[in-house]
Amino acid sequence: MAIDTIIQRDTLPKTKATTGKKGKPVKGAKPVSAAKDTSSKSKGGLQSMVKWNAEDSTYSDNEKNIMYLYGKARVTYEDFELDADYIRVDQKNHMIFARGRTDPKTHRYVGRPITKQKNDKPAAADSIYYNYETKKGKIFNPASEQGGNFVSGGLAKKLNETEVAYHNVLYSTCDLPYPDTHFGIVITKGIAEKNQIISGPAYLEIAGVPLPLALPFGFFPKPNSRASGVILPTFGEDPKRGFFLQNFGYYIGLNDNIDLTNTASVYSKGSYEIGTTARYIKRYEYTGTARFDYSSNNYGNPGDPSQKTFNILWSHSQDPNAHPGSVFSASVNAGSSSYYSNSGAQQNYNLQQITQNNLHSSIAYSKVWAGTPFNFTINADHSQDLAKKTVDLSLPSFSFNMSSLSPFDSKDRVGEQKWYQKISVAYSATGSNKISGVPENELFQANTLAKRFQSGIKQNIPISLNLTFLKFFQFSTNVNYTEYWNFQTIKQSYNRASITSSPLVIDTVAGFKRAGEYNLGASLSTKLYGTMNFKGKLKAIRHVMTPSLSFNYHPDFGDPSYGYYKTIVTQNAVPYPYAATTYSIFNGTAVGGPSAGKQAGVGFSLDNTIEAKVRAKSTDTSQTDRKIQILQGLTFSTFYNFAADSFKLSPIAFSGHTAIFNQKLNISFGGVFNPYEVNIRDSISGNQVKKYSQLIDRYTWQDGHLPRLTSFYASTDISLNSNAKTGNRLAPNLQNTVNNNVQQGLTPEQAERLALVSQDQSAFVDFNVPWNINLSYSFNYANNVTSTTVTNTIQARGDVNITPKWKITYYSDLDIRKQKVSTCQLGIYRDLHCWDLAMQWIPFGYLKMYSVMLRVKASILQDLKLSKRSDFTNNQYYNPYY
Incomplete structure (x- = not known):
């Protein structure tokens, strides 16, 4: 009502208008050009000039020293800028009044005042009063935005340059204009400072409906930089662990380069979980995230021992341009084997994480010396079997390599390269310091680590020569020497006094031991082409065969003269006699040792590719024939060892792959044929009769049979999706984080990767792709004559948009x-503009669960959410590893 009264009083006095009826000049009025900029310096001693202009017309009241500006009016004073449909400048009292107008055609209020000061974002209002000397004013129905937060409605009173008093304004992260805002917090009284709003009584309003959810006081950050603050908990009940407060804590914004998020969860029956996450970034250098989680879960009666688990995550990536020639990276995921299955609440109920069987970690540094053939890599690796609860560590391993070079060639060579100049030499050295198969509960025992660590260095020098003769034949020969340095060896013995089923004793012997081996090889290959021409759309089919014949020689390094292999005498049960067993002293060591058995034989392989050529369409202006790959590769290979006493021919292996339907359907297959006959015998054990097979040194074709298929595998996968539209592939709730990271100097790709470090399952929901399907199929067959094993599985995953705002995701085996x-x-996602609805459901199995969450997208109000869930930990048999 007050605003209407003000607007009605702001009509101009006719006696002082520049023009009167029918455009005639008014006596005593001073005309001013409508399009010309004018300025005035106050008589009150203001040092800056007040400038104004208007697109329609400008009127001056000389008696009261007031300017009236109509039609896209603009006033500037120092760093203050004001645009509106109508502006009145009272130079005597240093007051400015601005308002919009009602469009007679649309009956909408247009031309609202828009103000801007310094580096602040523009702010709009229905009307404003502003004293440009004291810089105080009143703003009716303001609308402003900063950092994704919107303040609208009510009344704002500008107290000074940095403080504004609010009355009945709406604070929200919804960008719809008031009163169409989906939700907000009504601040009845409050003061806005530079980085925060201090509020008196406030209450929640959704779709214009006030709710009985109120706060007596509070503060709301206006983040132009990182700010620390409390993380509010989620309330609920777990049937096994009791009532809970989940994921409460404190966020610490240390500076623009690093922050900490500390969270905890407590349960009424004694369980608790704590975690801390550190994110760090150095512009143009590196980015990373480190997280540590610890949980103590009590699923039994009070006083029963709890299950304690932990997990460490660390990812680090380096800008490739930061240090040319050297790269440091890290990807760490280590912890207790039961962590993911026992602490599902902290893992956002990710099915792939809960059901994973292995954890892997790698920390690596690599260096390439520019202008030289040398490069170096050192890394630490970790592998963990969650089912067996064993750990493998490599601390560290390294690799030093010299790429192939021609020592007899010259950079200043003139003329064709001689044959000896084509001889190439390379060098590689790899070192390892590792332990394997250590139980989790023994990992941090000093004695265990000291005894089980195995160290060694392996060096390899390959010398090769590649020649082409008779234009169509490629000939290559090679000599390969390998040197093994081990700092531990093994010693086996037989304890005849033992009554256990495994009387064999294996001892580790400390001390340096070297060994060396070499082998010689040569190969000859060519290509054979066959083409069939056709009439019509199919122009031709071409078959390319690549046969290869190779010779390999490898001495028997198992000979006792080398000292690499030892023989022990074992004792079997009566009436069987004693038997001798040979073993390698390098068996199971860090880098192994030479292989036993003499090899002097010929290898054969045949690779096949088939492609078709299709005539160009008449509408194709280029008239270029199109090639289609029918079979990208089909390879058969075997080896015949002349030096072997028996079974000289190795099994025949085959493998193939192709892709069809424009490379969308990938197919891979392979298997093994055994060329030997089999003798099936009965074995009596107690009252049971079992069958076992024994190979006979006789080929199947000698008896008129084909080689026997002993194993076969086939796999295929296809990915189909509709044409993606342009847009963000991140869910909206992470887009603000990406934008902030870009402002910190990251590229969009780096900012997106950093935002996804702590993603949940809704983070990668792409509402711009109507549907996406990923299907994979695998088949495995194994036959050892007496038994056959077959596995046959299909995996499907993908998503589909029901509407532009509804999406369903699925995953199934x-x-x-x-x-x-x-x-x-199954997952269901709903884009509710400023809200996000996510539902997850595993309908059956020991991981059966569901969760429903409705939350505000903006991270500043991330605690404004509703959730309902049933954890998989509530099931009777929830943990396959416990």
């Missing part, structure tokens, strides 16, 4: 042979 779905997960 189907065992065709058992006719059973082993895993299944």
